[in-house]
Structure formats: structure tokens, C-alpha cells
Amino acid sequence: MGLKVVNGLKLKNLLALNILNLFLYGEFCPHTWAVHFPLASGKRQSPIDIPSGRGEAVNFSSGLAWTYDSDACDRITNTGHGWKLLVSGNGELWGGPLPSKFKLEQIHAHWGCTENEGSEHTVDGVAYPGEIHLVHWDSEKYSSFAEAANADGGLAVLGVFITVGDQAHDEIQKIVDALELIPNKDMTENLAKTVDPLKLLPESKAFWNYEGSLTTPPCLETVNWIVFKTPLTVSKEQISAFRALRAYAPEEDKPGDDEFGGQVVQNFRPPMPLCGRVVRDCC
Numbered sequence: 573m574g575l576k577v578v579n580g581l582k583l584k585n586l587l588a589l590n591i592l593n594l595f596l597y598g599e600f601c602p603h604t605w606a607v608h609f610p611l612a613s614g615k616r617q618s619p620i621d622i623p624s625g626r627g628e629a630v631n632f633s634s635g636l637a638w639t640y641d642s643d644a645c646d647r648i649t650n651t652g653h654g655w656k657l658l659v660s661g662n663g664e665l666w667g668g669p670l671p672s673k674f675k676l677e678q679i680h681a682h683w684g685c686t687e688n689e690g691s692e693h694t695v696d697g698v699a700y701p702g703e704i705h706l707v708h709w710d711s712e713k714y715s716s717f718a719e720a721a722n723a724d725g726g727l728a729v730l731g732v733f734i735t736v737g738d739q740a741h742d743e744i745q746k747i748v749d750a751l752e753l754i755p756n757k758d759m760t761e762n763l764a765k766t767v768d769p770l771k772l773l774p775e776s777k778a779f780w781n782y783e784g785s786l787t788t789p790p791c792l793e794t795v796n797w798i799v800f801k802t803p804l805t806v807s808k809e810q811i812s813a814f815r816a817l818r819a820y821a822p823e824e825d826k827p828g829d830d831e832f833g834g835q836v837v838q839n840f841r842p843p844m845p846l847c848g849r850v851v852r853d854c855c
């Protein structure tokens with residue numbers, strides 16, 4: 573997940589967050605996050621390597637369900653470490669492992685410099701080329717996203733793996749078309765064509781579920797993860813377009829010593845130790 577949650581953080585960490593924002597996956601790589609954000613070395617961190625076939629089979633009393641306005645996402649922003657769809661319409665997620673109704677906050681993605689890596693979660697040690705995150709918060713128990721992000725189980729994130737195939741994905745193309753409008757960090761534009769969150773979900777509802785964290789600093793351990801088993805297929809050109817985003821603002825100089833040439837070439841955190849956590853298998 574790529575989130576900036578500031579509630580409950582000390583000033584020192586806030587400053588670190590600003591510094592890290594530009595180089596999150598370069599100079600200050602994920603292995604160093606714990607220097608400023610101790611939770612990053614906690615026992616409930618995400619992502620994880622999912623042990624397929626060795627999860628705890630679970631049948632929840634009600635199935636996982638969702639409803640999204642087809643035009644829910646109408647704006648897009650360059651966060652400096654990727655694109656993020658902003659949500660104006662209604663989106664709700666409930667059932668399955670969730671105790672209450674969760675509201676869609678934003679959607680973003682992670683990818684790698686080659687198609688051999690890029691997803692945050694891996695399955696039996698194997699990475700996908702990318703992963704989309706649909707971030708929701710418990711709007712029954714909490715009054716804001718920031719409050720929920722700091723509360724145990726306050727967030728629920730749907731993870732959708734991205735795989736590369738011959739066909740371009742129509743909904744992803746709406747995002748790709750908008751990227752040239754937001755080349756630099758902090759740029760935000762209206763989408764010419766609104767994005768339907770439903771169309772970013774795979775056909776099969778089978779998923780893995782476990783308790784984890786945000787995958788970017790401050791790495792708060794408040795996320796109920798739901799990772800779909802079936803990937804979404806996009807074209808090679810589409811995922812390549814993601815890598816052209818720039819990690820610096822228009823008024824900033826292109827970073828001279830950045831190994832990625834100032835571009836968001838990769839933005840994933842590698843798997844973290846499971847530390848005895850249960851991974852539920854819900855088919």
C-alpha cells in the first residue's frame with residue numbers, strides 16, 4: 573500500500589516521511605525504513621510470501637461482498653512513488669473476514685523494473701509483475717480514514733495481482749491515458765474517463781486473508797488483507813507506462829544520483845517474515 577498516514581506520528585517521523593517520500597525504493601530502500609519507523613521491523617508486517625495450499629481453509633458465515641459506483645474514481649494523482657486514484661463516489665466492502673462495513677478510500681498499484689518482480693505479496697516465493705491495492709477503512713466504527721488507519725483492524729485492503737499478457741486491459745488503459753497529465757510528483761488531474769473499481773477486480777472471488785500492515789512507512793499494523801488468487805491481465809505497454817512516472821515535483825531538479833533516473837521504475841516492498849501468523853484460504 574502507498575499511504576501517507578500522519579495521525580499519531582511524532583514530528584521526527586513526519587520529517588523522515590517527507591525525506592523518504594522521494595527515495596522510498598531507491599537510496600532509502602525498504603530495508604532501512606525501520607531506522608525511522610520502528611514498526612517496520614514488527615511481527616505483523618506486510619507484504620508476506622503466501623504459502624499456497626498450506627493456508628487454513630475457512631468458510632465465513634457470509635461471503636465477501638462489495639458495491640462500487642461505476643464512476644467512483646474521477647481523479648488521479650502522482651504521489652512520487654506511483655499513481656493513486658482518488659475516490660469521489662461510493663464504494664463499500666463487507667462480509668467474509670470483515671466485522672463491519674468498509675468504505676473505499678483510494679486505489680494505487682505497485683510494480684517492478686522488469687516483469688520478473690513488482691508485486692508486493694508473492695505466492696510460494698514467486699512474484700507477479702505488479703499488484704493493485706484497493707484501500708478501504710471501517711466507516712462504521714471510525715469517523716475518518718486517518719482514525720481507522722491507526723486502529724487495530726481499521727483498514728481492509730483488496731490486493732489484486734497484475735500479470736502481463738497480449739491483451740490491454742480497458743480499465744487500466746483509462747489510467748495509462750491519464751498518466752501523461754501527471755508526469756511529476758504532486759500533480760493531480762481529473763480523469764477523462766472515470767474508473768470503475770469493480771472492473772479492477774478479478775473474475776474469481778477466491779482469496780487469501782491475513783492480518784498485516786501498511787506496506788509503506790509508517791507501516792502501521794492495522795490492515796486486514798484480502799489478496800485475490802486470480803490476477804488481472806494487462807499488456808506489456810500498459811505496465812511499462814507506469815514506470816515512466818517521475819518521482820520528483822515540477823519545481824524540483826531531477827535527482828542526479830538516483831539509481832532510477834528520477835522515475836518510479838519500481839515501488840514494491842519485499843515480503844516480510846510471517847512470524848507465526850495464520851493465512852486463511854477462502855475459495
Ligand SMILES: [Zn+2]
Nearest residue numbers: 573574705787
Ligand atoms: Zn499498496
